[in-house]
Amino acid sequence: MLLIHGFLDDLTVWDGVIDGLGDNVATVRYDLPEFGRRAETARDTSAITLAALAAEAGALIDSITGPVIVVGQSLGSQVAELAAAAHPDRVTGLVLLTPVPLGGTHLPGDVVAQFHALDGDSIAQRAARTAISPHLSDDQLDRLTDIGRHLVPGVAAHYVDVWNDGAADAPATSAFPGPALVIRGGVDGFVTGELADAIASRFGEPDVRTIESGGHWLHVEFPDAVAAMILDFADSVQVTKCERRSPA
Numbered sequence: 277m278l279l280i281h282g283f284l285d286d287l288t289v290w291d292g293v294i295d296g297l298g299d300n301v302a303t304v305r306y307d308l309p310e311f312g313r314r315a316e317t318a319r320d321t322s323a324i325t326l327a328a329l330a331a332e333a334g335a336l337i338d339s340i341t342g343p344v345i346v347v348g349q350s351l352g353s354q355v356a357e358l359a360a361a362a363h364p365d366r367v368t369g370l371v372l373l374t375p376v377p378l379g380g381t382h383l384p385g386d387v388v389a390q391f392h393a394l395d396g397d398s399i400a401q402r403a404a405r406t407a408i409s410p411h412l413s414d415d416q417l418d419r420l421t422d423i424g425r426h427l428v429p430g431v432a433a434h435y436v437d438v439w440n441d442g443a444a445d446a447p448a449t450s451a452f453p454g455p456a457l458v459i460r461g462g463v464d465g466f467v468t469g470e471l472a473d474a475i476a477s478r479f480g481e482p483d484v485r486t487i488e489s490g491g492h493w494l495h496v497e498f499p500d501a502v503a504a505m506i507l508d509f510a511d512s513v514q515v516t517k518c519e520r521r522s523p524a
Contacts, residue, residue, distance in 0.1 A: 277510075278336055278359075279305045282350030282374075283435055284394070284401060284424045286312025289349075293495050296503025301510060304340060306333055308352075310431045311423065321434045326443050330358035337363050345510055349373040349495055350467075351439040353475075358443065361451035369513040370456045371506055374467045374492045375475050378450070380442020388440055395432040398425045408466045409491025416496050448478065455481040457509040459502060461490030483509065 277297075279290045287305035294303055307314045309324050309332075333355055337344050344367050348356025353375035360367040383391075394401050401424045402417055412420070424432065450456070456479040460472040469486070476482035487494050487501050495502045 277301050277303045277506075278333065278340070278344055278346045278356075279303055280333060280346070280348040280352035280356050280359075281306070281308065281311070282348075282352045283439060284311075284405075284427075284432060285349075285420065286423050288312065288423075289420070289493070289496055292499025293503045293506070296500040297507065300507055301345075304336055306336055308355075308435075310428060310435075315426050316428055321428075321431055324434060324438065326354055326358060326438060329355045329438075330362065333359035334362050337366055340366075343368040345369040345371060345506075345513065347371040347373065347506065348375070350376055350492065351435065354378050354439060354442060357450060357452055360454070364453055367452070367454060369454055369509060370452055370479075371509060372456065372458045372475065373495055373502065374460055374464055375458060375472065376439055376442075376467065377446070377471070377475055378443050378478075379446035381440050382442075383440055388436065391436040391440070392433040394424070394436075396427070396429050405493065408464055409461070409493040409497060410463055411489055411491060411497045412493060416493075420493065420496065449480075450478040453480065455479075455483070455509075455513055457505065458482060458484045459494070459505055460484070460486055461492060461494040461497075462486050462488035464490065464492045464494070466492050483512075 281289050287307045346356045346360045353372040357378050360370045398421050402421045458476040460467050476484045485505050487498050490498050
């Protein structure tokens, strides 16, 4: 299972989910450029595009033996879909947590400016996380805010443009042909139920789940619940795969 984090995060946001998955599945975590252990490694942040991120994720898929389920959260959901679509023979399922549209959110200019202003402002980042993930504990907020504190100036603002602009050639129907699970939080003010349903409708076999008290970072707030949903999905994907291979 390949796990792809979202905006202002790093691979450690998956710690709780991995604990919840236990020994049921092997995981690989992808740190996006300039986050976590890859901070200050990009020579040119303008080269960070959805296509480039998906290519890196695809290389990780190629390095994994056997079938892969790709999991992405928020910005990571865009990367996950592109990588999965490019590897339909390897990826058996796609899990999108609090996803944003592959084609971008295209927010009004004044709203984009507010997101740009998060760059280098830890207090504003903490407030933004609290606003759309109200059940994060103080310790969780401290840990998440610390991730953003170490970003090179300009990185966060660039990533805002990446997920807001999205993929210019995003198709109305997803290019990934396999089953997809969409999980949203009931109190996520960013990814609403209407938006999650619209994203799910692009897939041929969507399953939409809601964690009612979950916010945008529901994988941090409720990691065990998220892990349980992912395991259920993984089981269903395996069953479906066996059914399709069985003789009529």
